[in-house]
Amino acid sequence: MGHSTSHTTEAPLVTGNLSFHELTELVARHAEKKPPMIWYVAIGISSLMLLNLLVMIAYQVWNGVGVWGNNVPVGWGWPIVDFVFWVGIGHAGTLISAILFLFRQRWRTSINRAAEAMTIFAVICALLFPTIHVGRIWVIYWTLPIPNQMDMWPQFKSPLLWDVFAVSSYFIVSLIFWYVGLIPDLATLRDRARSFIRQRVLGIFSMGWTGSNRHWRNYEKAYLLLAGLATPLVLSVHSVVSFDFAVSIVPGWHTTIFPPYFVAGAIFSGFAMVVTLMVIARKVYGIEDLITLNHLEKMNIIILLTGSMVGFAYITELFIAWYSQVGYEQYAFINRVTGPYAWAYWIMMSCNLIAPQVFWFKRLRRNVPLMFIISILVNIGMWFERFVITVISLHRDYLPSSWGYFTPTWVDVMTFVGSFGLFLTLFLLFLRFVPMVALAEVKGVVPQADPHFYDRESS
Amino acid sequence: MATLKKSHITQYLLDPFASTAADAPDAFRYKGDWRIWGIPLLVGAIGLTSGLSGWLTDPHQFYFSYLTGWVFCLTIALGALYFVLIQHLTRARWSIVVRRMAEALLWTFPLLAVLGIPVLFGLHDLYHWTHADAVATDPILAGKTPYLNVPFFLVRLAVYFLVWSLLAYLLYRNSLAQDCTGDEDIPARQRKVSAWGLAVAALTTAFASYDLLMSLDPHWFSTIFGVYVFAGAFMSIHALLALCAMILQSMGNLRGIVTTEHYQDLGKLTFGFVVFWTYIAFSQYMLIWYGNIPEETLWYRHRLGHGWEVHSAVLLIGHFIVPFFLLLSRAVKRSRLLLGLICVWLLAMQWFDIHWLAAPVLHPDAATIHFLDVANWVGLFGIVLGVFMYRLVRHSLVPCRSPWLENSLHFENT
Numbered sequence: 001m002g003h004s005t006s007h008t009t010e011a012p013l014v015t016g017n018l019s020f021h022e023l024t025e026l027v028a029r030h031a032e033k034k035p036p037m038i039w040y041v042a043i044g045i046s047s048l049m050l051l052n053l054l055v056m057i058a059y060q061v062w063n064g065v066g067v068w069g070n071n072v073p074v075g076w077g078w079p080i081v082d083f084v085f086w087v088g089i090g091h092a093g094t095l096i097s098a099i100l101f102l103f104r105q106r107w108r109t110s111i112n113r114a115a116e117a118m119t120i121f122a123v124i125c126a127l128l129f130p131t132i133h134v135g136r137i138w139v140i141y142w143t144l145p146i147p148n149q150m151d152m153w154p155q156f157k158s159p160l161l162w163d164v165f166a167v168s169s170y171f172i173v174s175l176i177f178w179y180v181g182l183i184p185d186l187a188t189l190r191d192r193a194r195s196f197i198r199q200r201v202l203g204i205f206s207m208g209w210t211g212s213n214r215h216w217r218n219y220e221k222a223y224l225l226l227a228g229l230a231t232p233l234v235l236s237v238h239s240v241v242s243f244d245f246a247v248s249i250v251p252g253w254h255t256t257i258f259p260p261y262f263v264a265g266a267i268f269s270g271f272a273m274v275v276t277l278m279v280i281a282r283k284v285y286g287i288e289d290l291i292t293l294n295h296l297e298k299m300n301i302i303i304l305l306t307g308s309m310v311g312f313a314y315i316t317e318l319f320i321a322w323y324s325q326v327g328y329e330q331y332a333f334i335n336r337v338t339g340p341y342a343w344a345y346w347i348m349m350s351c352n353l354i355a356p357q358v359f360w361f362k363r364l365r366r367n368v369p370l371m372f373i374i375s376i377l378v379n380i381g382m383w384f385e386r387f388v389i390t391v392i393s394l395h396r397d398y399l400p401s402s403w404g405y406f407t408p409t410w411v412d413v414m415t416f417v418g419s420f421g422l423f424l425t426l427f428l429l430f431l432r433f434v435p436m437v438a439l440a441e442v443k444g445v446v447p448q449a450d451p452h453f454y455d456r457e458s459s
Numbered sequence: 460m461a462t463l464k465k466s467h468i469t470q471y472l473l474d475p476f477a478s479t480a481a482d483a484p485d486a487f488r489y490k491g492d493w494r495i496w497g498i499p500l501l502v503g504a505i506g507l508t509s510g511l512s513g514w515l516t517d518p519h520q521f522y523f524s525y526l527t528g529w530v531f532c533l534t535i536a537l538g539a540l541y542f543v544l545i546q547h548l549t550r551a552r553w554s555i556v557v558r559r560m561a562e563a564l565l566w567t568f569p570l571l572a573v574l575g576i577p578v579l580f581g582l583h584d585l586y587h588w589t590h591a592d593a594v595a596t597d598p599i600l601a602g603k604t605p606y607l608n609v610p611f612f613l614v615r616l617a618v619y620f621l622v623w624s625l626l627a628y629l630l631y632r633n634s635l636a637q638d639c640t641g642d643e644d645i646p647a648r649q650r651k652v653s654a655w656g657l658a659v660a661a662l663t664t665a666f667a668s669y670d671l672l673m674s675l676d677p678h679w680f681s682t683i684f685g686v687y688v689f690a691g692a693f694m695s696i697h698a699l700l701a702l703c704a705m706i707l708q709s710m711g712n713l714r715g716i717v718t719t720e721h722y723q724d725l726g727k728l729t730f731g732f733v734v735f736w737t738y739i740a741f742s743q744y745m746l747i748w749y750g751n752i753p754e755e756t757l758w759y760r761h762r763l764g765h766g767w768e769v770h771s772a773v774l775l776i777g778h779f780i781v782p783f784f785l786l787l788s789r790a791v792k793r794s795r796l797l798l799g800l801i802c803v804w805l806l807a808m809q810w811f812d813i814h815w816l817a818a819p820v821l822h823p824d825a826a827t828i829h830f831l832d833v834a835n836w837v838g839l840f841g842i843v844l845g846v847f848m849y850r851l852v853r854h855s856l857v858p859c860r861s862p863w864l865e866n867s868l869h870f871e872n873t
Binding site: 103104232235236239243246247248249254255256257258259260308309312313316317320323324325326360 | 549553598599602603606654658661662665669680681682683684685686734738739742743745746747749750752754
């Protein structure tokens with residue numbers, strides 16, 4: 001049984017045999033020293049994109065929503081597609097932090113911090129779109145149940161109102177979850193800080209954390225409870241987003257599989273975005289020892305799993321559309337596959353269902369350039385999935401006299417590009433000022449964390 | 460070194476492999492007599508005999524009752540299949556001491572194929588789409604004929620059972636072979652089977668649910684239906700594993716091997732899938748209620764009138780609210796008595812759920828739970844349990860040479 005060790009000992013989660021101090025150095029110095037040149041270049045580009053977003057919003061609010069390509073059959077165009085896209089991206093963060101935590105998957109520790117940050121920034125981008133896609137943005141507070149002089153209340157039967165509650169509470173809980181996880185790490189930065197101002201600022205944000213036994217006990221309990229609360233929340237948020245479509249009677253929208261299928265798609269696209277960002281970040285910041293190939297491989301397995309779930313839902317929808325023998329339902333799907341937007345449907349199919357299937361092969365799962373390409377493809381595919389659901393279902397439904405065609409305008413495109421600017425700017429600021437890896441948690445999973453580690457060394 | 464031998468051909472349906480219990484370490488050997496499998500078999504035989512008597516008196520009712528009991532057993536076996544597949548794919552270590560029970564359940568599929576024969580005789584009573592005269596006057600049913608026709612239906616059922624039995628055989632054989640040889644490559648082999656197995660299981664489960672349950676009301680359709688059936692099945696298996704461990708322990712087996720920590724984890728997963736089932740059930744109901752399109756809504760109208768609304772309410776309270784609040788607490792999950800009671804209750808609810816799907820098709824005008832319903836359920840479940848226990852005690856009660864067994868024995872919830 002000479003080779004038995006390879007079967008019974010797992011590959012270490014953190015390679016390079018780093019001591020606790022080396023770990024701290026590796027992560028914390030990026031939040032302390034001047035960033036590399038490439039960071040300045042990136043933030044320059046993303047700030048320009050962000051500026052472009054602000055200009056587009058101002059232009060659209062001033063001139064009206066008619067500057068977009070939406071028309072009367074297709075009242076929901078790119079803004080809603082972008083909204084669902086960004087909400088979906090956000091879901092992987094909560095999955096990595098909360099659900100994998102509940103399942104005791106210790107490999108999450110290296111990636112959860114960045115994934116949670118990504119969640120928060122993606123949700124900010126998402127919240128933007130329902131806000132600006134209304135015709136009169138200045139009365140958007142009417143969606144809130146506030147006692148007022150008109151005795152008017154919002155309609156609680158509308159899933160668009162549920163969205164307001166779901167996405168805003170999702171944002172708040174994600175923020176609290178992320179911040180609670182940050183406190184011990186901010187205290188580490190505080191203790192390393194050299195300048196007076198930096199010490200004071202980090203001292204305020206780390207809330208007097210000293211890492212005492214009692215602190216840690218309460219902290220672990222709070223973290224577990226937050227994870228337990230965030231898990232049903234994350235499933236319900238994207239289900240509520242799916243209700244926006246599924247409660248309607250539009251063929252292609254009204255289908256019961258939407259809630260779990262949207263959630264699976266969200267995890268799918270979110271993980272793809274995590275892979276996209278982490279492949280770059282681990283290279284640029286030299287943290288390959290923390291985010292190892294094994295981490296990326298596990299994420300690719302989840303991408304394969306959720307991608308297959310989404311594919312399963314596509315097949316189910318096609319089959320049931322035929323099985324239902326409802327003419328409108330059948331036509332909705334014939335139109336997707338062969339209609340004027342067939343190209344969008346086939347982009348979606350090939351990017352979401354076919355592309356991730358390469359991850360069946362271990363060699364391809366561990367191939368960094370390939371997984372980077374696949375993760376980009378998945379995000380393109382998932383954007384098109386929302387486009388297919390939203391636009392193709394709307395542009396041809398019950399009455400042929402109301403059939404139309406949707407063409408986006410330059411404002412649609414620039415607003416979407418701008419939302420990437422917002423996302424990337426926030427993400428780059430996060431990389432610059434906050435430890436991008438959960439230090440306190442990673443220290444718990446390295447071999448040195450075992451109380452008997454040094455006994456084994458000496459014997 | 461022992462090797463795994465095939466059992467005698469006469470026994471194949473009960474257990475395809477010769478007994479290996481003699482080679483198992485003492486701690487994992489079954490200590491007890493025939494009663495653990497004899498009593499369920501006896502109860503099952505009595506139940507099934509009285510159930511089959513209904514075939515003479517009220518064949519229509521009998522077929523529906525029998526189908527309900529049979530599909531209940533099928534969901535238990537499918538739950539076991541998913542459980543084993545997922546433990547392998549996630550390389551789970553906590554669950555190793557309870558995994559053998561799920562593995563012993565796997566070989567239920569061939570037995571269920573045999574027990575499914577009465578259903579084939581009742582196709583005409585069960586499925587409206589088998590009536591040529593009804594199809595001729597109904598354009599919707601006529602449109603579905605390419606899928607809903609008896610020859611193709613039988614071919615599909617045969618394919619499902621072949622696929623499930625093949626997966627069951629591979630997973631069961633590899634695990635028992637590991638007991639004998641301690642082969643180091645088995646976990647990797649099991650993962651390979653599980654990878655394609657999970658994809659195939661998902662597809663077959665969904666289509667089997669459309670065929671066996673959804674097509675009872677051939678006008679109705681719902682894309683989420685396969686997920687709904689999976690959710691109930693997966694919830695039930697965790698409850699059943701906890702119960703089996705308790706029964707074995709009460710007879711003096713697995714003492715100190717399955718611990719409170721494992722029960723807490725099984726309780727957590729049961730809780731999780733109680734919530735998941737509710738999420739799916741509510742999504743399906745809410746979306747159909749909200750859209751209120753006649754061809755979909757009728758299915759729920761049948762279940763919200765003529766006394767069926769009471770059944771729907773029981774399902775809501777008994778399948779969700781009560782277990783949800785009871786299983787929230789850590790103390791309940793760690794108490795064998797309370798967890799055991801909830802698990803029994805949830806298995807009853809799983810049957811009630813399938814009954815709620817099927818029976819209103821037969822009795823749209825009056826809600827009933829017929830004597831035959833209970834007799835066939837107890838009969839079939841008793842037979843399945845008895846044969847399962849017989850298989851279980853012929854081998855080591857846990858995968859005794861799994862490389863990760865030590866982790867599972869000393870597992871603690873953090």
